Amino acid sequence: MNNSLQEYLIEKGLFITAISSILVIILIIIFIFLEGLPAMESYGFLNFIFGSLWAPTQGEFGVLTMIVGSLGITLLSLVMAIPLSLFCAIFMAEIAPSNMRKILKPVIETLAGIPSVVYGFFGLITLVPFMREQFGGTGFSMLTASIILTVMILPTIISVSEDAIRSIPSEYKEASLALGATQWQTIQNVIFPAALPGIITAIILGMGRAIGETLAVIMVAGNVTQYPTSLVDPVRALTANIAIEMGYATGLHYNALFGTAIVLFFMIVFLLIIANYLQYKKKVVIGGGYL
Amino acid sequence: MSFRLLSPKVYQKIMKIVFWISGIITIMILLVIIGYILFKGFEVLSLEFIFSAPIDSGRAGGIFPMIISSLYVTLISGLVAAPLGVGAAVYLAEYSEDGWIVKLIRFGAETLASIPSIVFGLFGLSFFVIFLGLGWSVLSGGLVLALMALPTIFKVAEVSIDAVPESYREGSLALGATKWETVYRVVLPAATPGITTGVILGMARAISEAAAILFAVGAALTIPVSIFDPGRPLPLHLYILATEGISLEYAFGTAAVMVIIVLIITVVTNNMVDRYQKKLMGR
Numbered sequence: 137m138n139n140s141l142q143e144y145l146i147e148k149g150l151f152i153t154a155i156s157s158i159l160v161i162i163l164i165i166i167f168i169f170l171e172g173l174p175a176m177e178s179y180g181f182l183n184f185i186f187g188s189l190w191a192p193t194q195g196e197f198g199v200l201t202m203i204v205g206s207l208g209i210t211l212l213s214l215v216m217a218i219p220l221s222l223f224c225a226i227f228m229a230e231i232a233p234s235n236m237r238k239i240l241k242p243v244i245e246t247l248a249g250i251p252s253v254v255y256g257f258f259g260l261i262t263l264v265p266f267m268r269e270q271f272g273g274t275g276f277s278m279l280t281a282s283i284i285l286t287v288m289i290l291p292t293i294i295s296v297s298e299d300a301i302r303s304i305p306s307e308y309k310e311a312s313l314a315l316g317a318t319q320w321q322t323i324q325n326v327i328f329p330a331a332l333p334g335i336i337t338a339i340i341l342g343m344g345r346a347i348g349e350t351l352a353v354i355m356v357a358g359n360v361t362q363y364p365t366s367l368v369d370p371v372r373a374l375t376a377n378i379a380i381e382m383g384y385a386t387g388l389h390y391n392a393l394f395g396t397a398i399v400l401f402f403m404i405v406f407l408l409i410i411a412n413y414l415q416y417k418k419k420v421v422i423g424g425g426y427l
Numbered sequence: 428m429s430f431r432l433l434s435p436k437v438y439q440k441i442m443k444i445v446f447w448i449s450g451i452i453t454i455m456i457l458l459v460i461i462g463y464i465l466f467k468g469f470e471v472l473s474l475e476f477i478f479s480a481p482i483d484s485g486r487a488g489g490i491f492p493m494i495i496s497s498l499y500v501t502l503i504s505g506l507v508a509a510p511l512g513v514g515a516a517v518y519l520a521e522y523s524e525d526g527w528i529v530k531l532i533r534f535g536a537e538t539l540a541s542i543p544s545i546v547f548g549l550f551g552l553s554f555f556v557i558f559l560g561l562g563w564s565v566l567s568g569g570l571v572l573a574l575m576a577l578p579t580i581f582k583v584a585e586v587s588i589d590a591v592p593e594s595y596r597e598g599s600l601a602l603g604a605t606k607w608e609t610v611y612r613v614v615l616p617a618a619t620p621g622i623t624t625g626v627i628l629g630m631a632r633a634i635s636e637a638a639a640i641l642f643a644v645g646a647a648l649t650i651p652v653s654i655f656d657p658g659r660p661l662p663l664h665l666y667i668l669a670t671e672g673i674s675l676e677y678a679f680g681t682a683a684v685m686v687i688i689v690l691i692i693t694v695v696t697n698n699m700v701d702r703y704q705k706k707l708m709g710r
Contacts, residue, residue, distance in 0.1 A: 153514025348543025
């Protein structure tokens with residue numbers, strides 16, 4: 137076979153594999169939108185997104201309670217996960233002796249690898265009864281779900297922000313230490329600000345994981361379609377709505393669940409665009425930009 | 428800071444303790460979760476549990492059909508996603524020049540990695556199960572999982588191909604090899620441990636996923652023989668056992684099996700990365 141023709145064909149073949157993820161995304165968008173848009177159209181886009189009533193048997197398809205549920209669980213878990221994971225990431229990158237680091241790295245990989253149903257199951261068995269004793273009610277609540285999600289997003293935030301911290305030029309650190317700053321002052325005033333864009337990316341990725349999590353949330357959140365009035369009220373996430381009702385949905389109800397997925401899809405794409413924008417703007421400004 | 432209650436040295440000591448505590452808390456979280464699951468799971472874990480079929484929808488018996496289902500969907504996902512992911516990584520690392528198409532490909536892989544699993548589940552239902560007519564089968568499930576494994580394999584493979592020293596390529600090209608010969612005979616073999624790690628990590632994502640295959644694989648308790656048979660992979664079995672209140676005892680057993688699989692995967696991949704790094708540094 138002609139050598140240069142073979143080379144040409146191989147390059148084109150590899151190109152096709154390279155664009156496979158884009159093709160898959162286009163297919164996903166087509167199929168989700170084809171099934172989902174009819175429901176949004178017939179119920180009205182604004183009614184669908186800003187409607188508070190979800191009652192498929194009565195033809196009511198408002199998903200706002202679930203948007204609130206998803207965001208509530210996510211923000212609450214971020215509040216708990218951010219401090220712990222940032223301290224842990226800085227610990228791994230700057231402070232921990234190498235044998236401690238050798239323990240922490242596989243620990244975080246294992247935390248990332250544990251299946252989400254196992255987390256959900258663990259929450260169902262241990263956390264739900266605990267919350268029931270502490271706060272009354274059923275124990276299935278926004279707070280319970282966000283505690284489980286906290287553990288699930290820890291590895292994402294830790295590993296991405298650790299990479300960000302490690303990628304800071306060591307001159308920055310050395311200059312600060314040479315000026316007589318303590319290690320904590322260096323972390324606080326030099327390392328942390330320099331790593332901030334990467335850290336925010338890490339947080340956004342963790343947020344994406346929290347919004348997208350399904351089965352673990354179903355198992356502990358209570359799944360009631362109402363606005364929570366306190367942290368220990370049950371809520372239903374957008375993801376949970378799909379997983380719970382898809383098994384028996386028909387007609388417009390079926391389409392409305394795909395519509396729920398469209399809302400979810402846009403939330404994730406929005407987060408990704410912010411994350412990419414931050415990566416793009418990743419210019420380190422320390423010392424008033426003179427460094 | 429304009430005011431100071433404590434001297435910087437005292438601050439330094441306090442913060443050091445805070446950092447150590449946060450590291451230790453992270454380790455404790457993992458130990459508590461896997462310790463609890465393994466401890467409870469070992470009560471039912473036995474060879475019989477692993478190698479027998481479930482009785483009375485999982486209240487007794489074992490999980491053998493679920494293990495076979497899990498192997499089926501995971502292998503299918505690996506067989507489909509590995510060539511695509513590695514091919515894409517080779518193209519980006521060796522053939523492409525930076526431009527909008529490369530940015531688009533990266534954004535595509537990133538988006539694919541962050542799409543919620545339940546959205547994959549709906550796509551699997553409407554595309555593989557209904558549109559392509561593959562029905563509820565381990566094939567449909569495996570294909571959905573392949574899409575989820577793809578970005579992981581791509582990302583890890585690209586990093587490890589990039590890490591192959593430039594001198595390897597130059598040496599091969601100087602001997603008169605073509606670009607593809609260089610990639611196939613020199614770059615890929617040197618990057619194999621990294622690529623294998625990527626494929627394992629991708630398949631690990633597939634073996635632990637349940638939401639994405641909820642509407643694709645069926646929930647049959649029987650052993651799938653052909654790829655068109657329905658099955659019930661381990662995570663799905665655990666989900667059904669726990670949420671339908673069938674058997675907590677057997678749910679613990681199933682969870683323990685999955686935790687053990689995750690632990691094995693972590694140890695194996697860590698070993699490979701270590702060896703790979705040593706090899707690149709000239710042993």
